[in-house]
Amino acid sequence: MKILLTGGSGFIGRNLGAALAAKGHIVLTASRGNGFNFAHMLTENEWLPHLQGVDAVINSVGIIGECRDQRFDTLHTHAPVALFRACRLAGVRRLVQISALGADETAFSPYHLSKKAADDYLRSLDIEWFVLRPSLIYGRGGKSADLFMRLSALPVIPVVDDGQQILQPVHISDVVATVMRALVAPEGRKTLDIVSTEVISFSDWLEKNREVQGLGPARILQIPHALAMACVYVGRYFSPILQPDNLRMLKIGYWADPRPVEHFLGRALLHSAPALFFADASSFGSAS
Numbered sequence: 001m002k003i004l005l006t007g008g009s010g011f012i013g014r015n016l017g018a019a020l021a022a023k024g025h026i027v028l029t030a031s032r033g034n035g036f037n038f039a040h041m042l043t044e045n046e047w048l049p050h051l052q053g054v055d056a057v058i059n060s061v062g063i064i065g066e067c068r069d070q071r072f073d074t075l076h077t078h079a080p081v082a083l084f085r086a087c088r089l090a091g092v093r094r095l096v097q098i099s100a101l102g103a104d105e106t107a108f109s110p111y112h113l114s115k116k117a118a119d120d121y122l123r124s125l126d127i128e129w130f131v132l133r134p135s136l137i138y139g140r141g142g143k144s145a146d147l148f149m150r151l152s153a154l155p156v157i158p159v160v161d162d163g164q165q166i167l168q169p170v171h172i173s174d175v176v177a178t179v180m181r182a183l184v185a186p187e188g189r190k191t192l193d194i195v196s197t198e199v200i201s202f203s204d205w206l207e208k209n210r211e212v213q214g215l216g217p218a219r220i221l222q223i224p225h226a227l228a229m230a231c232v233y234v235g236r237y238f239s240p241i242l243q244p245d246n247l248r249m250l251k252i253g254y255w256a257d258p259r260p261v262e263h264f265l266g267r268a269l270l271h272s273a274p275a276l277f278f279a280d281a282s283s284f285g286s287a288s
């Protein structure tokens with residue numbers, strides 16, 4: 001297949017690109033580095049020249065915090081909608097949209113709402129689409145995965161309130177395996193949450209991250225939500241991940257039923273064995 005992969009330079013995109021190339025697909029990778037700035041690709045006409053002979057498109061562009069010209073509505077909604085429209089005009093047969101767990105009717109943050117708006121538009125098209133909503137993804141080279149590693153290595157580990165917010169982390173190889181299956185599955189038009197059966201609290205997840213780095217137990221410091229929020233208001237000037245809405249999303253915790261994705265893959269998703277934290281998708285058979 002000839003596949004246009006947007007966000008090809010990112011954590012998910014890099015792993016996907018490698019898996020697709022290993023399968024012999026022709027991969028056209030799109031990111032700002034090679035002239036595809038979503039902020040400037042807001043009409044079908046910007047996309048159409050890049051879709052000639054393309055069989056499938058995977059969109060894995062996304063940001064976790066806004067800055068300057070990196071806006072949620074532009075990058076998560078307007079540019080993808082223009083891309084989806086162009087795909088329909090160009091006769092692209094299949095579209096795989098990487099959304100995020102929580103981009104559903106419960107969404108309240110601009111991050112989730114802007115993802116959901118594009119997902120909803122895609123779901124309205126008569127094209128073979130997949131909307132995939134991963135939970136927190138871990139594995140070598142992920143930005144949030146790295147942040148959790150660094151946090152967990154501190155001598156005192158900060159958590160919000162009691163740190164019992166729930167996560168269902170998924171390994172990057174399971175995300176890649178789900179996309180690979182979505183490209184060939186006979187049944188299209190599906191929204192799937194990519195979540196594992198492993199339900200773990202935020203606090204336990206950080207302790208696990210610490211353990212796999214060979215570090216001994218550390219003290220957990222419970223920070224009341226209001227104080228954490230104040231810290232994040234300052235921290236957002238230093239890191240785009242530190243956003244009040246990200247803290248609100250963390251506080252809620254998201255859970256989804258793992259059975260649909262397990263059924264789709266025909267197997268259970270991986271549980272967080274230590275080696276997985278330092279592995280990318282190519283290290284595991286599931287993705288290739």
Ligand SMILES: NC(=O)c1ccc[n+]([C@@H]2O[C@H](COP(=O)([O-])OP(=O)(O)OC[C@H]3O[C@@H](n4cnc5c(N)ncnc54)[C@H](OP(=O)(O)O)[C@@H]3O)[C@@H](O)[C@H]2O)c1
Nearest residue numbers: 007008009010011012031032037038061062100134136137
């Ligand atoms: N990682 C997770 O835990 C996780 C979990 C759930 C959902 N997701 C979603 O999955 C998607 C990808 O996540 P990721 O972890 O791979 O993120 P990432 O490593 O930060 O990669 C983001 C990608 O988006 C591209 N991008 C950013 N701004 C762009 C722009 N203006 N124009 C074109 N491309 C742009 C980046 O390319 P350049 O910067 O090179 O241009 C990069 O390829 C996101 O939508 C994210 O919300 C991720």
